[in-house]
Amino acid sequence: MDTRALAREFATRMVGHRNALAGKADDAMRVQFALNQAGSALDDQQDVVRKAAGHALGQWEGANSEQFERRSDRLVKQIRATASVSAQAEKAVAGASSALVTGHTAAQRLVDEYVTKAAAMLDAGVASGSQAALMKAVATAADLEPKYTRESVRNVRQVKAELDEAKRKLKALESEIEPDKVADPRTAKRGGGATRPSGTKTRKIVSAARGEIGTRESPPGSNRNPYGPTTFWCSSFATAMWRKAGVDIPILPFTGDVYRWGQRHGKAYGNGDLKQNVRPGDVLLFGTGPQSPSTSKHIGIVEKVDGNTVTLIEGNSGDQVRRNTHQLSGTKFYGGVHP
Secondary structure, three states: OOOHHHHHOOHHHHHHHHHHHHHHHHHHHHHHHHHHHHHHHHHHHHHHHHHHEEEEHOOOOOHHHHHHHHHHHHHHHHHHHHHHHHHHHHHHHHHHHHHHHHHHHHHHHHHHOOOOOOHHHHHHHHOOHHHHHHHHHHHHHHHHHHHHHHHHHHHHHHHHHHHHHHHHHHHHHHHHOOOOOOOHHHHOOOOOOOOOOOOHHHHHHHHHHHHHHOOOOOOOOOOOOOOOOOOOOHHHHHHHHHHHOOOOOOOOOOOOHHHHHHHHHHOOOEOOOOHHHHHOEEEEEOOOOOOOOOOOOEEEEEEEOOOOOOEEEEEEOOOOOOOEEEOOOOOOEEEEOOO
């Protein structure tokens, strides 16, 4: 008879506790390492942004330099805040990781201690040569198991309490990860809580945008345009038209910044149900999210919505301002913003 194997059979629940804690400990340590790497990268990025901004300002003197300096300073502050949150999150996860490792060690100790004692009882029963003595040893080993399992359960509960505390801390940090304190636009709820504009404002926006149809960059292919800096200018056009209608928004050359402006002002909505949200005068954002030019690719002002189609007036469309019609699709647009 393999007495240790039989003892381990009695300890099945304790072994399950040990294995579960081991898996969670591995996960927690991976998360802790990732947060540490992210925090270090963000710290490094602060210096990169500062140096790049300083170099640009040293070469660029003009009306927009002040605004650029403010934006770069704000970006550095956001990176610094995110790095700080990352460090706090790492600390919370480290506490959870430590609790899991300690809990796993305690669970392993209980398994080993029980198996050693139970196997010794069974060995004594086998050595006696008596069937009755062996049965009594089996019963005694089985009766011992609940005592150890109860201690194992207490150990698991204690670890769970530590994990719940870490979860609470991480939840409290969530709102600080993004300065905008909003969810990913793809998961925004219907309506998004966005404030809709007045009819007068939307009419002014659409009228202003229509008046620009046919305006071209000059020379073609140069990105020189009358709405903003010499760069991709679909977003400069959209924000210039909003400003013309009285919307208090700066000229924003990057489309993702328009979405983030909407988030800060309670005017952004996700792609969960575009039909319920989109209105003339709004802007719609092409792509998958506002993170970078590779994910936030283009922008257009809504002229009209007709069922599943939307007509947009778009700057920098074939080097000019043009009217284009698209399917109103959550795969094409990641969200929109009311003016």
